[in-house]
Amino acid sequence: DRRGVTIGKMRINPERADVEPVAHPGSEWFTVLSGVIRLTLGTRTIMVTPGQAVEFSTMTPHMMEAHLGPAEILTIFDHAGEKAHLHPGQGA
Numbered sequence: 236d237r238r239g240v241t242i243g244k245m246r247i248n249p250e251r252a253d254v255e256p257v258a259h260p261g262s263e264w265f266t267v268l269s270g271v272i273r274l275t276l277g278t279r280t281i282m283v284t285p286g287q288a289v290e291f292s293t294m295t296p297h298m299m300e301a302h303l304g305p306a307e308i309l310t311i312f313d314h315a316g317e318k319a320h321l322h323p324g325q326g327a
Contacts, residue, residue, distance in 0.1 A: 239313075240311050240312065240313050241311070241312055241313075242309070242310070242311050243309075243310055244268070244307065244308070244309050244310075245307065245308050245310055246305060246306070246307050247270075247272065247299060247300070247301040247305065247306050247307075247308065248301055248305050249300070249301045249302075249303075249304065249305065255298065256275050256277075256296035256297055256298040257296060257297065257298070258293065258294050258295060258296045258297070259293050259294070260293065260294065261292075261293040261294075261312060261313045262290070262291070262292050262293060262312070262313055263290070263291060263293050263297075263310065263311070263312040263313075264288065264289070264290040264310065264311045264312070265283075265288065265289055265299075265308045265309065265310040265311070266286070266287065266288040266289075266308065266309050267283050267284060267285050267286070267287055267288075267306060267307070267308050268285060268307040268308060268309055269285055269305075269306060269307045270285070270301055270302070270303075270304055270305055270306025270307060271283065271284050271285075271301070271302040271303060271304075271306060272299055272300070272301065272302065272306050272308060273299070273300045273301075273302040274289060274297065274298070274299055275296075275297060275298040275299075275300075276291055276295055276296075276297050277295050277296060277297075282302065293312075
């Protein structure tokens with residue numbers, strides 16, 4: 236079992252919206268560099284703007300969407316979050 240975290244810069248386009256919230260083991264932190272992220276976290280919706288940061292347990296059903304245009308985030312997630320968010324061939 237690998238320990239540690241992965242740091243990555245991600246661009247989220249409006250058409251890349253997740254279909255519905257997902258939950259998985261782990262935790263995640265991100266800050267918005269540009270654009271606006273609409274974060275669905277359980278039953279709450281949070282608009283995260285440039286300079287703001289969010290940290291949450293990924294066991295809470297969550298979904299991130301770009302709001303009104305592309306957004307860039309700097310994200311840190313643990314190994315469980317890395318397996319859930321990165322597709323084969325991607326890396327931070």
